Structure formats: C-alpha cells, structure tokens
Amino acid sequence: QQQVKQSPQSLIVQKGGISIINCAYENTAFDYFPWYQQFPGKGPALLIAIRPDVSEKKEGRFTISFNKSAKQFSLHIMDSQPGDSATYFCAASAHFNKFYFGSGTKLNVKP
Amino acid sequence: EAGVAQSPRYKIIEKRQSVAFWCNPISGHATLYWYQQILGQGPKLLIQFQNNGVVDDSQLPKDRFSAERLKGVDSTLKIQPAKLEDSAVYLCASRRDGNTNYGYTFGSGTRLTVV
Numbered sequence: 349q350q351q352v353k354q355s356p357q358s359l360i361v362q363k364g365g366i367s368i369i370n371c372a373y374e375n376t377a378f379d380y381f382p383w384y385q386q387f388p389g390k391g392p393a394l395l396i397a398i399r400p401d402v403s404e405k406k407e408g409r410f411t412i413s414f415n416k417s418a419k420q421f422s423l424h425i426m427d428s429q430p431g432d433s434a435t436y437f438c439a440a441s442a443h444f445n446k447f448y449f450g451s452g453t454k455l456n457v458k459p
Numbered sequence: 460e461a462g463v464a465q466s467p468r469y470k471i472i473e474k475r476q477s478v479a480f481w482c483n484p485i486s487g488h489a490t491l492y493w494y495q496q497i498l499g500q501g502p503k504l505l506i507q508f509q510n511n512g513v514v515d516d517s518q519l520p521k522d523r524f525s526a527e528r529l530k531g532v533d534s535t536l537k538i539q540p541a542k543l544e545d546s547a548v549y550l551c552a553s554r555r556d557g558n559t560n561y562g563y564t565f566g567s568g569t570r571l572t573v574v
Contacts, residue, residue: 354501391463391550391565392502437501444554446515449501
C-alpha cells in the first residue's frame, strides 16, 4: 500500500513559469512533510518541509501548501529556472521515524 | 561538514552472486538508514539503525539481505544471493539525534545492476 501518492509523474515548464507538484496521504498520524530534490547521480537533498499546524511555508521561490482536511500538500516553484530541472519527491513521517516517499516527479524547465 | 560517504558508486553482478555496500555517515550522527530506490520510484526504507542497534528492519528481505553497523559508525549492507529485481540504487542516510529533520543527509548511493 502506497502511503504517499504523488502526481504528476513528469512535468515540463517554461523558464519563469510556475511548477506545481501534488501529494496526498492517508495516515493521519503523519506530522512532518518534507520535499526532496534529487539530481541525477546524487542522493535526495532536503528542499523544504512543513508541519500540519501551518497551511503554508515559503522559502525563496519554493512554497509548500498544506491542506490538513483534504490530506494533501503541494510544492510550488515560482519563477522556475533550468537549474531546477530535477526529480522531486514528497515524503511523510510520524515523529521523524520511518519516512514514506512519493514516487517522484521529474521536472524539466525549458529555457 | 563532510557528507555521507558510500562505496562503491557502481556495481554489476550476475544473479545469485553476492555483493556488499559500505556507508560512512556524517560524524556524530547516531541514526543511519539504508534505502532502496528502484528506477522511477521513491526511496524505500530497508533498515534503520540507532547507534549499533536495529530500530526498524520490517521491510528488509531477511532471506537475502543483511546489514550491520559495528561500533555504531560505519555500516555495510549485503545481498546474498542477488536477484534481478534487486537492481536499484542503494542509498545510505544519516541523521542527528532528536526530533528534527535537520541533518538528515543522503549519500550519493550505490547503483547495483544484476544481470
């Protein structure tokens, strides 16, 4: 059973556009929702994370929107740049124990 | 701060052979994880260590996979015998103690191809 469902599988965005990746979960015990960025040949790197007590968190061009009632959260990349081209994973955990990852979204930002 | 070191970077073996991967976590990180990342999928936790003790190995295929973390520092993950479906990237990650994601760092992984 997949604990975290992620969409879309791939995304093409023009430079300067907004990239939006969505995730949904079922386990209401999850209390920590990070997003990871992975470049080819590298391990995932923490990008931004949110707790369920806030509905939005922004760090630079990256924003997480969180909807607790719908059990959904999304990553918005504003002013997308070619250097943002990577695979993005959402994840969820309860009390920082086991992390459950989504299946990933491959983002391609066209110059 | 040095990152999580893993070796080898790549490994190609035939099915039914054995293979071992090595991980050196960030100094001072008590918690160490091994993840399996199959192409096109997100990482899946195989085993979690706290110092040299196993915290969670519920998703480790124990009939063929084994892992150890002697002295609470370096760790090795072994597969014996390997199957074709074991082809994946094996990622090691480490984390500082405490309820925080700060310092949860992945290594670059070992890409295993079983032919």
